[in-house]
Amino acid sequence: MTKRAIHKKYANTAKESGFLPHIAYDSVIFGFDGETLKILILEYHNTKLFALPGGFVKEHESLNDAVRRGLHDRTGLENIYLEQFHTFGSLERFVPATIEQIMLNNGHLNSGEEHWLLERFISVGYYALINFNEVNPQPDTLSDRCEWYPVNELPPLMLDHDEMVQKALQTLRDNINKKLVGANLLPEKFTMKQYQQVYEAILGEKIRRTTFQRQILGLDILKRHEKQFLGKAHKAPFLYSFIK
Amino acid sequence: MTKRAIHKKYANTAKESGFLPHIAYDSVIFGFDGETLKILILEYHNTKLFALPGGFVKEHESLNDAVRRGLHDRTGLENIYLEQFHTFGSLERFVPATIEQIMLNNGHLNSGEEHWLLERFISVGYYALINFNEVNPQPDTLSDRCEWYPVNELPPLMLDHDEMVQKALQTLRDNINKKLVGANLLPEKFTMKQYQQVYEAILGEKIRRTTFQRQILGLDILKRHEKQFLGKAHKAPFLYSFIK
Numbered sequence: 220m221t222k223r224a225i226h227k228k229y230a231n232t233a234k235e236s237g238f239l240p241h242i243a244y245d246s247v248i249f250g251f252d253g254e255t256l257k258i259l260i261l262e263y264h265n266t267k268l269f270a271l272p273g274g275f276v277k278e279h280e281s282l283n284d285a286v287r288r289g290l291h292d293r294t295g296l297e298n299i300y301l302e303q304f305h306t307f308g309s310l311e312r313f314v315p316a317t318i319e320q321i322m323l324n325n326g327h328l329n330s331g332e333e334h335w336l337l338e339r340f341i342s343v344g345y346y347a348l349i350n351f352n353e354v355n356p357q358p359d360t361l362s363d364r365c366e367w368y369p370v371n372e373l374p375p376l377m378l379d380h381d382e383m384v385q386k387a388l389q390t391l392r393d394n395i396n397k398k399l400v401g402a403n404l405l406p407e408k409f410t411m412k413q414y415q416q417v418y419e420a421i422l423g424e425k426i427r428r429t430t431f432q433r434q435i436l437g438l439d440i441l442k443r444h445e446k447q448f449l450g451k452a453h454k455a456p457f458l459y460s461f462i463k
Numbered sequence: 464m465t466k467r468a469i470h471k472k473y474a475n476t477a478k479e480s481g482f483l484p485h486i487a488y489d490s491v492i493f494g495f496d497g498e499t500l501k502i503l504i505l506e507y508h509n510t511k512l513f514a515l516p517g518g519f520v521k522e523h524e525s526l527n528d529a530v531r532r533g534l535h536d537r538t539g540l541e542n543i544y545l546e547q548f549h550t551f552g553s554l555e556r557f558v559p560a561t562i563e564q565i566m567l568n569n570g571h572l573n574s575g576e577e578h579w580l581l582e583r584f585i586s587v588g589y590y591a592l593i594n595f596n597e598v599n600p601q602p603d604t605l606s607d608r609c610e611w612y613p614v615n616e617l618p619p620l621m622l623d624h625d626e627m628v629q630k631a632l633q634t635l636r637d638n639i640n641k642k643l644v645g646a647n648l649l650p651e652k653f654t655m656k657q658y659q660q661v662y663e664a665i666l667g668e669k670i671r672r673t674t675f676q677r678q679i680l681g682l683d684i685l686k687r688h689e690k691q692f693l694g695k696a697h698k699a700p701f702l703y704s705f706i707k
Contacts, residue, residue: 239485242585282552282585306550306587308526341486341526343550343585397637 233335238275240335243342244286245273245307245380247387248294250351250367251404253413256420257367258384259293259356260374263321264363269374271383272365273342286345293357293365300348300403304390305383308341312379325361346387348403370420391421396438401461408444408458411435477579482519484579487586488530489517489551489624491631492538494595494611495648497657500664501611502628503537503600504618508607509568512561513618515627516609517586530589537601537609544592544647548634549627552585556623569605590631592647614664635665640682645705652688652702655679 233240248259261270274289276282283301290299315337322328322336356365368374373384391400401417415431435441441459477484492503505514518533520526527545534543559581566572566580600609612618617628635644645661659675679685685703 239583239585241483242485276552276585278583279554281554282550285552303550306526306547308520308529308587310523310525339483339522341483341520341587343552393641 231332231334236335237277238335239278240338241340242276242282243273243340244276244282244289245271245342245344245383246286246290246301247271247304247344247346247384248290249346249348249370249387249391249404250354251413251417251420252351252367253406254416255369256404256417257351257369258373260366260368260376261358261362262364262366263324263361265324266321268317268321268377269380270362270377271380272359282343286343290347293359294349294354295357296349296354301345302347302390303343303345305386306341306343307379307383309379310339312342313339314378317377321361327361342383344383344387346390348400350404350406352406371423388421388423392423395421408460410456410458412456414459475576475578480579481521482579483522484582485584486520486526487517487584488520488526488533489515489586489588489627490530490534490545491515491548491588491590491628492534493590493592493614493631493635493648494598495657495661495664496595496611497650498660499613500648500661501595501613502617504610504612504620505602505606506608506610507565507568507605510565512565512621513624514606514621515624516603526587530587534591537603538593538598539601540593540598545589546591546634547587547589549630550585550587551623551627553623554583556586557583558622561621565605571605586627588627588631590634592644594648594650596650615667632665632667636667639665652704654700654702656700658703 230236250257250259259272261272262268263270272289272293274285276285280288286301287297287299290301291297318337319328322334323330328334351367356367358365370384370388373381375381376384394400395418400421401414404417405413411432414435415426415428418431419426440462442462444458444460446455446457474480494501494503503516505516506512507514516533516537518529520529524532530545531541531543534545535541562580563572566578567574572578595611600611602609614628614632617625619625620628638644639662644665645658648661649657655676658679659670659672662675663670684706686706688702688704690699690701
């Protein structure tokens with residue numbers, strides 16, 4: 220018996236794997252590249268199946284720690300702004316054939332074999348807002364790509380992952396002023412135009428520049444920095460940062 | 464073997480019981496009695512343990528259906544305004560000794576026996592807003608009381624149920640204008656004073672009557688009804704209802 224076969228045998232049930240059965244999480248990881256709001260999407264080997272990065276909860280690990288661990292494994296980042304937004308528990312999201320296809324294609328399963336990952340899962344959805352430039356996305360053992368896609372150019376996602384993205388976006392919209400969503404997506408210093416682009420991407424609509432500036436400056440959350448007069452810099456836009 | 468013993472044996476594992484292991488829900492059921500915002504609380508037999516009403520998800524049942532079923536069993540109500548607010552997955556909430564105490568006191572467990580209810584659970588929190596007068600709370604087989612308590616006079620609750628109540632209240636506060644929370648707690652016709660009491664109970668603070676009225680009337684969501692001039696009725700306050 221090869222080492223891999225032993226490993227497979229060992230992890231055939233949730234108990235053997237050390238994970239809780241039936242409970243998963245999926246994460247909608249938002250990043251802003253300076254122009255466009257993007258989401259991190261996995262592509263599984265040889266399946267044309269696209270999915271949100273997700274994972275499982277260890278028996279002796281809190282749900283939040285499990286999500287932080289998964290996000291760290293996939294992005295290398297720690298201390299990420301992470302928020303739970305909804306738990307998905309429909310019967311329609313239970314499609315064992317899709318999971319079986321992924322696992323067969325990766326040699327993680329023999330045809331007809333029982334496996335704890337083929338059972339029904341209820342998934343807790345989290346969203347994360349991360350600094351695009353500090354991230355080096357890592358595909359996991361089941362996937363061959365982990366890439367950024369603009370929110371309005373996503374490929375069709377498997378299971379109920381499209382619904383998860385829509386619900387995460389709705390939550391961002393509901394919280395756009397309350398929780399300083401922009402502060403976690405923008406670099407430390409940014410232009411008013413960049414801030415407006417983050418807003419527009421989340422709201423899914425254009426805003427008049429004057430309206431946006433009046434509203435944001437009225438919130439009294441921004442500090443404007445002095446321009447540095449080097450060459451053409453006096454024509455450069457003002458830079459802002461958030462008042463801590 | 465008595466029928467009861469057979470039943471106990473049969474339900475010793477989640478699989479035998481027909482429920483998913485490790486996944487529970489708990490519900491914060493709000494009602495307004497015309498003066499005070501209240502929550503439905505269970506008291507377990509002979510334990511002095513108080514808890515939110517909760518339950519489990521059947522293998523072939525969606526999470527939402529499970530919560531609706533539990534709420535119907537406990538209140539007799541259908542078509543309830545129900546909203547998921549947070550999923551609780553800390554390690555601290557796993558206190559098997561507390562669950563064992565409840566089950567031993569009710570004869571649902573023999574001392575030292577293993578049982579699926581003694582394993583770790585992650586619980587999905589829902590809140591419900593119900594019409595106080597249409598409800599006849601029913602204790603379940605484990606509890607001897609199911610009663611309304613004012614939100615600011617709750618007994619200490621078991622596990623993380625106090626945290627659940629606070630998080631549900633916070634969610635109500637965040638949504639107080641957006642989702643017409645009052646519409647689900649008030650009778651069809653109500654006075655401005657009753658509406659203000661609902662607001663104050665949710666916000667946990669007093670509001671000036673004039674401020675409240677100006678804000679609410681500004682939202683353009685209320686219809687004012689004609690007074691009926693019978694006896695002293697012209698001294699009675701105006702009644703309002705929500706514009707559908």
